[in-house]
Amino acid sequence: MTDRKTVSETLHKGISVDFEADEVLYEEATGHHHLALIRNRLFGKVLLLDGAVQVTSADEFMYHEMMAHVPLMAHADPRDVLIIGGGDCGLAEEVLKHARVKTLTQVEIDASVVDFSRRHFADFNAPVFDDPRFVVEIADGALFAAQTDKRFDVVLVDSTDPTGPGAVLFTPAFYRDLKRILRPGGIVVTQNGVPFLQPTEFQTAMGALASMFATTGCYLVAVPTYFGGHMTLGWSSDDDAGLNVGEETLAGRATGIETRYYTPAHHKAAFVLPRFIKTLFDNAVE
Numbered sequence: 001m002t003d004r005k006t007v008s009e010t011l012h013k014g015i016s017v018d019f020e021a022d023e024v025l026y027e028e029a030t031g032h033h034h035l036a037l038i039r040n041r042l043f044g045k046v047l048l049l050d051g052a053v054q055v056t057s058a059d060e061f062m063y064h065e066m067m068a069h070v071p072l073m074a075h076a077d078p079r080d081v082l083i084i085g086g087g088d089c090g091l092a093e094e095v096l097k098h099a100r101v102k103t104l105t106q107v108e109i110d111a112s113v114v115d116f117s118r119r120h121f122a123d124f125n126a127p128v129f130d131d132p133r134f135v136v137e138i139a140d141g142a143l144f145a146a147q148t149d150k151r152f153d154v155v156l157v158d159s160t161d162p163t164g165p166g167a168v169l170f171t172p173a174f175y176r177d178l179k180r181i182l183r184p185g186g187i188v189v190t191q192n193g194v195p196f197l198q199p200t201e202f203q204t205a206m207g208a209l210a211s212m213f214a215t216t217g218c219y220l221v222a223v224p225t226y227f228g229g230h231m232t233l234g235w236s237s238d239d240d241a242g243l244n245v246g247e248e249t250l251a252g253r254a255t256g257i258e259t260r261y262y263t264p265a266h267h268k269a270a271f272v273l274p275r276f277i278k279t280l281f282d283n284a285v286e
């Protein structure tokens with residue numbers, strides 16, 4: 001994958017996105033993934049798993065803020081939160097900014113991604129490891145969802161793409177288990193890729209979620225290193241209250257939470273889809 005000068009993202013067949021590596025900081029086969037960390041002059045540290053960019057120091061806030069704050073501001077009482085995946089712990093950092101969150105359980109399959117990110121991405125994830133509300137369990141998220149007796153108000157699926165160990169996190173059986181472990185009024189948010197380049201993956205996931213939950217939708221975030229245009233985050237719940245929370249209420253809940261991307265106005269706007277994504281969505285769920 002590397003010639004020590006460039007590292008290529010090879011996630012999408014037909015394109016290869018090259019990052020100049022000012023330095024290759026680390027490269028390892030972990031047992032679950034091929035992990036590479038480079039330093040790039042535009043994006044800072046860039047973590048790739050199996051040739052797909054997972055997180056960069058420069059733009060992690062965009063994805064993590066939108067994945068965490070949209071459901072957490074929308075939920076009336078998000079006490080117990082579950083993250084599936086999310087090994088870099090940038091999402092956990094955003095979740096723990098909410099004083100209303102009393103426990104955060106993170107189920108990540110690959111211990112080395114967490115250990116590694118703790119060492120190399122302390123600039124954003126350091127507060128997580130000192131927070132008594134945070135517990136990491138090293139396990140397959142699908143197995144955890146199938147077996148746990150715990151119940152959650154918000155579940156965030158911060159997965160890799162639907163290949164390798166992440167594939168199971170895009171199956172109807174997994175979504176059924178998420179519904180089982182959700183409290184009434186609970187919200188599930190999922191990473192659903194870039195629909196311009198991954199229309200089939202997007203539609204398959206939306207169709208499966210919509211068949212399981214009373215309300216399914218998606219909202220958008222633009223992340224420079226998730227190449228290909230808008231990224232979609234899926235939203236599912238058996239209660240549509242979270243979608244109808246007004247901007248003033250969101251602003252009240254957002255008070256004191258520092259963000260660089262999220263605003264209550266943008267929260268509402270993010271659910272407005274360009275026509276090609278709306279058409280893909282409508283065709284998938286009808």
Ligand code: SAM
Pocket residue numbers: 032052053054055063084085086087088107108109110113139140141142158159160161165166167168169191
């Ligand atoms: N935001 C990122 C993206 O979309 O590129 C995802 C980042 S996060 C690092 C993804 C994490 O999901 C990885 O740490 C990976 O180990 C974890 N993961 C993959 N399959 C999993 C599974 N079945 N159960 C739990 N975690 C899983």
